[in-house]
Amino acid sequence: MKISFAEGLAKAIHESLEADARVVLIGSGFMGLNMAARKLLEPSVQKFSDRMLVTPVSELGLCGAAIGAAVCGQRPVVDIGTGSFIFQAFAQIVNEAANIHYMSGGQTSAPVTFYCLAGIRGGGAAQHSHRMQAMLGQVPGLQILAPGSAEDAYHLMKWALLESRNPSVFISHSLLLAETADLAPGAAVPPVGKARIRRPGRDVSIIANSITVPRALAAAEALEREHGVSAELVDLRTIAPLDRETVLQSVAKTGRAVIADECHRSFGVAAEIAATLAEEGLAQLKAPVCRVAVPDVPIPFSPPLETELTVTKEKIVAGALKVLGR
Amino acid sequence: MKISFAEGLAKAIHESLEADARVVLIGSGFMGLNMAARKLLEPSVQKFSDRMLVTPVSELGLCGAAIGAAVCGQRPVVDIGTGSFIFQAFAQIVNEAANIHYMSGGQTSAPVTFYCLAGIRGGGAAQHSHRMQAMLGQVPGLQILAPGSAEDAYHLMKWALLESRNPSVFISHSLLLAETADLAPGAAVPPVGKARIRRPGRDVSIIANSITVPRALAAAEALEREHGVSAELVDLRTIAPLDRETVLQSVAKTGRAVIADECHRSFGVAAEIAATLAEEGLAQLKAPVCRVAVPDVPIPFSPPLETELTVTKEKIVAGALKVLGR
């Protein structure tokens, strides 16, 4: 069954509402400004209106309430809207949700999901384009889900809503909503925390997450087609837990690593992967690693400026050729 | 002249208030709960009471007001208190202060200083022990000052209050307040953004910031004394700008790197340094780099548990011996 990322989200939300009465929606704008995608949620909005809460523009309060409800037995998902609004709620997410299980000595858990549409989306400018997966990587106790495909949008959302025992930040991306994939019923799904090899290869490993997954896939195909390079694509799927093992195994095989990540270059997801390689995979590295990330610059509105900073297929190809010494 | 870190701060604040009428203090608890250190600020509190604002417990509002005042010609420093309270103000610091210059196309600047006492301080537990230098490293437009010595506490604070043209987060540390150093009048001070070689060495580079600077210095001395190892200590001083060049030069000389950092291990300062080495210093590395950082675990209250997670002299020594293959 071919589904889109947006369909995957809508399906996961609907099925979760059906499966567990403790699932509550705090907000319902999961598709952002994408009107077509919004329609996909209509059936849930209709059928489960009593499980959706009216939401003033109070991100801190809403996220805190979601945590409190989770702590007391519900399984809420709160729609933060654009990823950049997560900063309004940082105190609750970073200093409450993440710590509750630990500081209660394991007495209490908070299976809450914070959902947002993060990333460089076209015209979002400096204040609506944040990617926060790396920042949140500094927060032990938070799961960071960053699906790069429709099937993972479905699987990870459903897992977060029905199975997870810990707080999760679900990082969606406006520019992924229309991506499609096969949702094969009964196909094996890697456990949460395990990366996926989206494409096997021999010459170079490309490590990607969220929006960079389809771009890296396109890059890998171009590398094959145009340069005879066999690139392996590792889709991290989750930033916490981070599947270092799969990354190390892939690089052990290829000897070369390009990390494609939409975070800012410094202190980004690419930094953590590169550091892991410097620490645990050094002997396998045949060439310096290459981070293909967003420069350390706020996101400008003007389209050509935004494009200049964006991680594209072309830049990933260039990164791969560089680590291959071509 | 021997001064303590706390004296350096107090001296910088006092001299800045004297030198520039635009310097305003929003809050005045710069020394936290350290009563002795608080006394050092008394003269400023007395003399400049009209330049200190009453502060309700409203971190978001206070930081935002400081930014607004800076934008309109003042040079405010806002005392956030414990570093963990910065999350209350994240929306203003991360999404306003950092972006103002850029998104106005260079029209407006915001020379504001956000001050806090961050870090693992003994008994702070999960909610009062945050180190945020790495998280903030994902925010282009923010300067991150993380002095590890009394003289840098003085120089960086004075620079932030009187000279800086951009917003700065000044990361102080309760456990550094009593550290002393020589403040030689007329001694050359490296420009902001330049690391200091605190101790030259041949066999291994130790890269440190904030509280890990004195601990790494002690480790370097122990390495020399007890193991005949000559360790070079690079004190980063600022996390943004980050002086990658000095790190690369040091590692080019020693071939080995240990990064001592109080952030959580994943996505921490150590990750960015290790990534830089994997990308730009790979050929010089004679051994895998070693991160000596805080495990990805919230900070527990209980003293032995806190100690278990803390970056100590001993762990830095062990890290150095490890990269030396001993």
Add this chain to the structure above:
Amino acid sequence: MHAKRVTAMLRMRRFEEQCVELSKAGQLLGHYHVYIGQEATAVSACAALTADDFVFSTWRNHGHLLAKGASPQKMMAEILGRSGGYAGGKSGTLHLAVRELGVPTTSALVGASLPLAIGSALACKRRGSGIALAFFGDAGLEEGAFYEATLLASVWRVPILFVCENNSIPPEQRKRGQYTSSTLPAARLLDVPLALKVPAEAVDGADMDALDECFNRLIGEVRSGGGPRFVEVRCTRWPGNIMTWPELPGGAWQLAWAFGAKPENAQIVDWLASDPLVLYLRKLAAAGALDRSQVEAIDQRARTEMADAVRFALASPYPAPAEAYRHVWA
């Protein structure tokens, strides 16, 4: 004075209509917000300001900037992301700011400009000149940032005027006290600032004379050291603002509508009873202060000016890619 006000309002309206057209034509990328139906507020409030004052706005800033004297050409170029814009294309519509006109920075986050505005007022108080004025929407009152900013304004007694443009008021309730916006549980929106001892009142945003009286008085009080003031401007949402992306229901606004002609679109017919421009024009005409031909001349100039602004903007090149790396650091 009347002609000046009418000119200012018509310029805003024609500017915004150009934005809608550009968006439809695919030239204006991303989300944007227009000020149609709220023009009287910016015109009246900014008329009482001086060059020393600071103004803070939101995503819905076009009218505020025009009222402060910004160039429609540079604004439009900015909105289209061109090098000739005020920020060289970096801000777009969301963060339009003109420092030299007292608009140093524009936040597009709900409530976020309010703490900044308090700091600006603090700077005014410290240097002994000017005041701060913050325009914001009714949803601003749902953010903790609004609350903390109000608290600080009250504790520090800084010279700030909070101008909450409540554009969710149905026509019949525009002049009455009840609060009818989104999700604030207050009986009256004013009750929140009042609880923090910030004097607060409401004014009809469709009544230019009431606005003038109100802003002159409140800005006078703030300027003379009276501390913060809060005003809720009650206006009725223009039907073109109800969709996610602004549209022009019934086409461009027609001057004839102010002089008896009836729009075809029923929503517009209803809304005209709340249109500050129509109400003002009718009042002026009734008083013989400004006749239709004078208004037509003003409108013609406004249309020409805004068409020129669009031409200027479209002719302005996009910035060179290397510009992306400038202005990270001052």
Add this chain to the structure above:
Amino acid sequence: MHAKRVTAMLRMRRFEEQCVELSKAGQLLGHYHVYIGQEATAVSACAALTADDFVFSTWRNHGHLLAKGASPQKMMAEILGRSGGYAGGKSGTLHLAVRELGVPTTSALVGASLPLAIGSALACKRRGSGIALAFFGDAGLEEGAFYEATLLASVWRVPILFVCENNSIPPEQRKRGQYTSSTLPAARLLDVPLALKVPAEAVDGADMDALDECFNRLIGEVRSGGGPRFVEVRCTRWPGNIMTWPELPGGAWQLAWAFGAKPENAQIVDWLASDPLVLYLRKLAAAGALDRSQVEAIDQRARTEMADAVRFALASPYPAPAEAYRHVWA
């Protein structure tokens, strides 16, 4: 019932005195906060709660937990960071929580527990049983988190009682309406929740009977679906809480003070007029409801129990270092 209340209050007071002593002796590391002078509030409020209810507290949580029935031994062990504590030493005093008693998590950030409490109340509403009660200090009203939480409570009409323990009220103003705490600019602290349509009132925190009446009524209203309620408990700061680290000015509290003996310390003499325990004991004695010897027996048991708690805690080993890695993930 009287004996039960006196017992509860004395247990809290003797527990806190032990904390001060342990801190002086260097056994209690880090900052901590004691509940002396506010005991009547927790005793009265928690008496009206059931096992289905949830309680949220702050850094000043010892009294609240004891009132909910927590074991002084496990509390003290936790406060000292020992393995026998409720969180195995991980929480310390700041985050003391006992899930099985309805205290699932304790935040030590000003205002931060309030959104959590709203969510808890939402959970109660959804499952159809229980209510949430949030104890917090007067500075909580300075945080945007308080504002947003109150707003949500009002919009969602969830069953929550906000209990603001305003411990900054000078004795002569304890019963009057004026707000005298830190830096909130409101005339009355109540004005803020009232503005958001949350019914609010004040009660004298030194008057056990007034507290009982108030909490019984308000919790009844909340429990029967009346939506949120807010109460400001007005109490006078105990002199030992004025320093950065708590002290025992004039030594441990003496029962004789309730029966005519005069403390040597002048601050304590003044404060006794606001001590809920002294006032309650005098009232009971005057009414012949409880005599001195009965109280002495109660006090003796409380002292013994708390001395035992300290012994238990000191005998409890520190957790093994490997424990640091447990409970990051559920």
